[in-house]
Structures are given as structure tokens and as C-alpha cells.
Amino acid sequence: MLKIWGRTNSVNVKKVMWAVEELGIPYERTDAGGAFGLVNDDAYRAMNPNGLVPLIKDGDVVVWESNAIVRYLAAKHGAGTLWADDPAERAMGDKWMDWPTSSLAGPFRDVFWNMVRIAPQNRDNAAVEHGKAACGTLFSRVDRALADHPYLSGDTFRMGDIPLGCFAYGWFEMSIERPNLPHLSAWYDRISKRPAFQKAVALPLT
Known part of the structure; x- marks a missing residue:
């Protein structure tokens, strides 16, 4: 299942959550960043050295940067909807x-x-x-x-x-x-x- 780290009041996290909801992808989200911390933990920094949100893990694929995540999800799941083939x-x-x-x-x-x-x-x-x-x-x-x-x-x-x-x-x-x-x-x-x-x-x- 797709795993997402990020707090819901972040504009960058909202981008990812909107894309996930549009595409109907099952996911698990963990609050991170801001008051929730976590982003400076060694395990998190090993996935995202910038210590920012959002971050996703899709199987063995780890992606950070909100727009890169939206592009990845659209390319993988959104042919004909979020992703234009042309x-x-x-x-x-x-x-x-x-x-x-x-x-x-x-x-x-x-x-x-x-x-x-x-x-x-x-x-x-x-x-x-x-x-x-x-x-x-x-x-x-x-x-x-x-x-x-x-x-x-x-x-x-x-x-x-x-x-x-x-x-x-x-x-x-x-x-x-x-x-x-x-x-x-x-x-x-x-x-x-x-x-x-x-x-x-x-x-x-x-």
C-alpha cells in the first residue's frame, strides 16, 4: 500500500492527497512535519535527506518533492485522467x-x-x-x-x-x-x- 508522510495543513501535502483521492489509490498517511516532528529522525532522513514533507514510499520506490510525487502518481495510475499520453x-x-x-x-x-x-x-x-x-x-x-x-x-x-x-x-x-x-x-x-x-x-x- 502507498505510504505518505505529511501533515494535512501543508499546501505541498495537499497536492499529493488531492492526486491520491482523484486517482482512488489506497494509502496510509502518517502525520509528519511541523508540530508532528519526525522529519529529523534518522529513518526519515534516510528516505528524504531534506527533512521535508511530503514523502511517499510505493513499494521500493521513494519519492519526495510534492510536484514530483504528483507526476509519479499521475504517470503510474492516471492514464487518460490526470496524465495525458500525448x-x-x-x-x-x-x-x-x-x-x-x-x-x-x-x-x-x-x-x-x-x-x-x-x-x-x-x-x-x-x-x-x-x-x-x-x-x-x-x-x-x-x-x-x-x-x-x-x-x-x-x-x-x-x-x-x-x-x-x-x-x-x-x-x-x-x-x-x-x-x-x-x-x-x-x-x-x-x-x-x-x-x-x-x-x-x-x-x-x-
């Missing part, structure tokens, strides 16, 4: 897989940590405003990309929608002002109705 079709969504981490995660973290994980009296309001402005600019690029297709992966929901979808949940559920981006909002409305999203991603923000 390389060009697959690339349409795949190009968005790492974009949230490389471009969005920094300013998003400034907003999320201050609005969700830091007491109001201790918030860095300047960081919040700067992060909101940066995220708004970045999400406007997504909005333009969604003008011609219902999903980042094209006409069909696939793995390319999962990473950004997990960030989008936090963006739309935080009590903040957001720019009006109709295509982004329509995409979020579509993905948020998926049962797997509701089970794995739509959890209280903590």
Missing part, C-alpha cells in the same frame, strides 16, 4: 506545475502566514500588502491563461491544475481583498466542486 497535451498543464513554487510561493507565504498563522497584533501589514499586490499580478497571468480553456491543462482537468489549485484555495478563502479576475474565479469554482478537492484541500486554514 506529450504536447501533457505539457500544456505541466508547464504550470512548478510555476507556483518558483513564482507565487514567496509573496503568497507573506500573506498567508500573517493572515492565518500570526496573531493580528503581531502581523507585518506592510508584508501583507506587498504580498497581496505581487500575488494579484501573478494571478492575473493565470487569469489570462484561462481565458481560452477551462483548465490550466486545457479542456480537461489534469495534474497541471493541482499545484496551483492548492494555493488558490488559500487565496480565495483568506479574508482579504482580491482583484476581480473572472477566469481565475471560474476555474477555482470548477475545481473546488470536485469531491477529491473537497476532501483533501478544502480543510480549515491553519
Whole structure:
């Protein structure tokens, strides 16, 4: 059975859990990271030297890095659903897989940590405003990309929608002002109705 390590309030762990639920893969999950610790234990570090979550073990195969895990699971279990066999079709969504981490995660973290994980009296309001402005600019690029297709992966929901979808949940559920981006909002409305999203991603923000 697939084994997963990670805490459910981690955006990176949510990516993996969403993919697993979409694919209907039986799994066992162990809380790890944050308050749960475990990630610095020798046994864990032997599997993931970075000491981060998520981590999976599928038989003898060990994979870390959330997007790599989603790709692995989609390739193994998701032919015709999360995984497009045609390389060009697959690339349409795949190009968005790492974009949230490389471009969005920094300013998003400034907003999320201050609005969700830091007491109001201790918030860095300047960081919040700067992060909101940066995220708004970045999400406007997504909005333009969604003008011609219902999903980042094209006409069909696939793995390319999962990473950004997990960030989008936090963006739309935080009590903040957001720019009006109709295509982004329509995409979020579509993905948020998926049962797997509701089970794995739509959890209280903590």
C-alpha cells in the first residue's frame, strides 16, 4: 500500500492527497512535519535527506518533492485522467506545475502566514500588502491563461491544475481583498466542486 508522510495543513501535502483521492489509490498517511516532528529522525532522513514533507514510499520506490510525487502518481495510475499520453497535451498543464513554487510561493507565504498563522497584533501589514499586490499580478497571468480553456491543462482537468489549485484555495478563502479576475474565479469554482478537492484541500486554514 502507498505510504505518505505529511501533515494535512501543508499546501505541498495537499497536492499529493488531492492526486491520491482523484486517482482512488489506497494509502496510509502518517502525520509528519511541523508540530508532528519526525522529519529529523534518522529513518526519515534516510528516505528524504531534506527533512521535508511530503514523502511517499510505493513499494521500493521513494519519492519526495510534492510536484514530483504528483507526476509519479499521475504517470503510474492516471492514464487518460490526470496524465495525458500525448506529450504536447501533457505539457500544456505541466508547464504550470512548478510555476507556483518558483513564482507565487514567496509573496503568497507573506500573506498567508500573517493572515492565518500570526496573531493580528503581531502581523507585518506592510508584508501583507506587498504580498497581496505581487500575488494579484501573478494571478492575473493565470487569469489570462484561462481565458481560452477551462483548465490550466486545457479542456480537461489534469495534474497541471493541482499545484496551483492548492494555493488558490488559500487565496480565495483568506479574508482579504482580491482583484476581480473572472477566469481565475471560474476555474477555482470548477475545481473546488470536485469531491477529491473537497476532501483533501478544502480543510480549515491553519
